[in-house]
Amino acid sequence: MGFLFEDDNFALFRDGFLQTIEVSALSALLALLLGTLLAAFRVSPVPVLRAFGTGWVTLFRNTPLTLLFFAVTFGLPPLGVHFSHLVFAVLALGGYTASFVCEVIRSGINTVPLGQAEAARSLGMTFGQTLTMVVLPQAARTVLAPMSSVFIALPRNSAIAGAFSVGELYSAQQTFSERGYSIFAIFFWVACAYLLISATVATFFRFLESRLAVAR
Amino acid sequence: MSLFNRPATASVLYDTPGPKARARYRLFGVLSLIGVAGLLGYVFTALADNGQFDADLWDAFQYNTVQQRIVDGLLATLEAFGLAALFSLTLGALLAAGQLSDHKPVRWACTAFTQFFRAMPLLILIVGLYYAFFAQQPMWALVLGLTLYNGAVQAEIIRSGVNAVPRGQGEAAYGLGMRKTQVMMSILVPQAVRSMLPTMIGQLVVTLKDTSLGFVITYHELLFVGKAIASQPINAAGFPYIPVVLVIGPLYIAMCLLLTALARWIEARGRRGANRRTSAAA
Numbered sequence: 434m435g436f437l438f439e440d441d442n443f444a445l446f447r448d449g450f451l452q453t454i455e456v457s458a459l460s461a462l463l464a465l466l467l468g469t470l471l472a473a474f475r476v477s478p479v480p481v482l483r484a485f486g487t488g489w490v491t492l493f494r495n496t497p498l499t500l501l502f503f504a505v506t507f508g509l510p511p512l513g514v515h516f517s518h519l520v521f522a523v524l525a526l527g528g529y530t531a532s533f534v535c536e537v538i539r540s541g542i543n544t545v546p547l548g549q550a551e552a553a554r555s556l557g558m559t560f561g562q563t564l565t566m567v568v569l570p571q572a573a574r575t576v577l578a579p580m581s582s583v584f585i586a587l588p589r590n591s592a593i594a595g596a597f598s599v600g601e602l603y604s605a606q607q608t609f610s611e612r613g614y615s616i617f618a619i620f621f622w623v624a625c626a627y628l629l630i631s632a633t634v635a636t637f638f639r640f641l642e643s644r645l646a647v648a649r
Numbered sequence: 650m651s652l653f654n655r656p657a658t659a660s661v662l663y664d665t666p667g668p669k670a671r672a673r674y675r676l677f678g679v680l681s682l683i684g685v686a687g688l689l690g691y692v693f694t695a696l697a698d699n700g701q702f703d704a705d706l707w708d709a710f711q712y713n714t715v716q717q718r719i720v721d722g723l724l725a726t727l728e729a730f731g732l733a734a735l736f737s738l739t740l741g742a743l744l745a746a747g748q749l750s751d752h753k754p755v756r757w758a759c760t761a762f763t764q765f766f767r768a769m770p771l772l773i774l775i776v777g778l779y780y781a782f783f784a785q786q787p788m789w790a791l792v793l794g795l796t797l798y799n800g801a802v803q804a805e806i807i808r809s810g811v812n813a814v815p816r817g818q819g820e821a822a823y824g825l826g827m828r829k830t831q832v833m834m835s836i837l838v839p840q841a842v843r844s845m846l847p848t849m850i851g852q853l854v855v856t857l858k859d860t861s862l863g864f865v866i867t868y869h870e871l872l873f874v875g876k877a878i879a880s881q882p883i884n885a886a887g888f889p890y891i892p893v894v895l896v897i898g899p900l901y902i903a904m905c906l907l908l909t910a911l912a913r914w915i916e917a918r919g920r921r922g923a924n925r926r927t928s929a930a931a
Contacts, residue, residue: 478663478674481681495854495905496898497861500872504898507879507890512699542661550661560663568661585768592770596865603772610780620777624769631768 436614437622449605450626456522456601457588457630463527464587468534475539486535493532498593501525506597522594526587533583541576542568574645581638588630602626701891709878709889710896722874723900729788729860729870733795734853740796741803748808751829759804766801772862774798779866787868791860799856806848810841843919850912854905861901871897 437443474486493501505525506518516524545568553567595603602623609619666674696702709715747759766774775794783790814837822832842849864872879893 476660476662478660478666478670479677479681481678481685485681485685491906492902495858495902495909497858497872497901499861499864500894500898500901503864503872503876504891504894507876507888508894511701511887511890512695545661547661554664564662589768589770592772593862593865596772603770603776606773606776616777616781620773620781623773624765627770627773628765628768 436609436618442609442612445605445608446602446622446626449600449602452519452599452601453588453591453626454630456519456526456591456594456599459519459523460526460530460591461584461587463523464530464534464583467527467531469538471531471535472538472542475535476542490532490535493529494536496529498525498529498590499596501529502593502597518594518598522591522597522599526591526594529590530583530587534580537576537579537583538572540579541572544575545571574647577638577642577645581635581642584638585631585634588634589627592627696891700887706887706889707892710892715878718874718878719871719896722869722871725788725868725874726857726860726863726870729791729795729863729868730857732792733799733856733860736792736796737799737803737856738849740800741807744800744804745807745811746833748804749811749833763801763804766797767805769798771795771798771859772865775862775866787863787866790866791863791868791870794862795856795859799852799859802852802855803849806845806852807838807841810845810848811837813844814840846919847912847916850908850915854908854912857904857908858901871900 437446471486471489474482475490477483502522502525505521509516509521549567549571550563553563558566591601592603595601595605595607598604606619606623610616664670700706744759744763747755748763750756750759771794774797775790778794779787779790783793811833818836818840819832822836827836860870861872863870864876867873875893875897879888879890
């Protein structure tokens with residue numbers, strides 16, 4: 434267990450930890466923005482946009498994340514797209530997670546009873562008012578629990594980025610194995626780091642849930 | 650629109666469109682069609698300009714050996730998936746039984762086990778198992794990793810299914826003098842499994858997708874075979890990475906869609922007739 438504090442091991446571990454957080458945070462941001470946009474497409478009254486949203490979700494939800502990383506890392510450079518490995522990882526992970534975020538938001542909107550929107554309209558509220566004052570606040574509460582499991586899964590999935598040349602916790606694990614430290618000790622520390630991250634995300638969502646809780 | 654006569658497409662967001670709104674939707678429809686077509690066209694021309702659709706880049710797939718390798722990779726993927734599905738469902742059932750046990754130590758141990766493996770990144774788990782125990786047999790590292798993670802998730806699904814069965818069911822069974830094992834086996838679990846089957850199959854789709862992690866530990870599954878094919882320069886045309894993705898991707902998507910269709914079918918069956926109440930309880 435003590436190997437972590439020998440030589441420069443701790444610096445490597447810390448850098449990997451920070452890189453994992455960076456990849457996860459950037460992907461979460463991309464997934465949230467893209468997922469919301471896709472959800473808007475999927476509930477819009479325009480059939481073409483609905484079909485586009487459905488197509489995206491079907492494509493990305495049924496493709497293994499490893500294959501997406503593979504496609505982005507090896508498929509884009511021949512096309513003349515050259516980003517850093519970090520950006521590639523964020524694109525793959527963000528695009529993948531966006532399809533899950535989209536589904537969560539869409540089903541959240543669908544759980545709001547039809548009568549709520551009808552009542553709002555009959556009171557003369559505009560579309561914007563109906564959306565921001567009636568539909569979304571109700572949808573947000575039902576969305577929180579499934580959204581938290583999507584965003585707890587995201588840092589876990591970010592480990593795959595390590596297999597595609599991003600220097601995060603998984604690649605730190607690889608380096609430590611190559612240096613010949615006990616695999617169990619390495620696993621212990623990496624496991625602690627991931628448990629810390631997912632516990633933090635879970636706590637954040639529980640805080641949000643308690644803030645938004647309302648008696649019905 | 651009267652309350653009892655809503656159109657099938659009634660949405661919580663939009664009123665039934667009148668003539669003006671319909672014209673506006675048509676305009677948006679045409680504009681977005683142009684946008685989507687432009688996007689797809691751009692991607693297609695970018696690929697074509699780059700020579701990705703040139704025949705010699707796709708040559709590799711004409712060789713029988715390459716086709717055979719893809720089939721073998723597919724079978725290896727399915728083998729790992731089949732074993733992992735079987736083991737993870739078994740482990741899930743055992744862990745769920747442990748979590749619902751009356752004995753505190755058993756309950757705590759099973760809950761801790763479940764929570765730990767649910768929070769672990771699968772890749773870290775698989776690679777750890779590979780280096781620690783299975784350096785010679787990557788398949789068992791993959792299968793065992795998938796089993797531990799998905800077993801933990803399946804356990805949570807089964808447990809929440811059992812807890813979602815209406816309380817009266819268990820109470821009535823106890824009232825008839827059944828013992829705990831009998832109540833579980835003949836009353837609670839059958840109802841829980843019926844209501845949770847679509848979710849459990851949904852998790853099997855995740856298991857199937859995650860077999861592609863075998864790529865990292867050199868298990869010769871579909872993605873690994875794809876990379877091997879792509880990284881050998883068969884001719885001067887270069888490395889056929891994009892053709893390989895265009896061949897393998899649809900295979901994965903088709904397998905996942907088949908499993909999803911099975912889940913939908915079972916869900917629709919469960920909603921029919923006498924089963925309606927139990928699936929509504931979930």
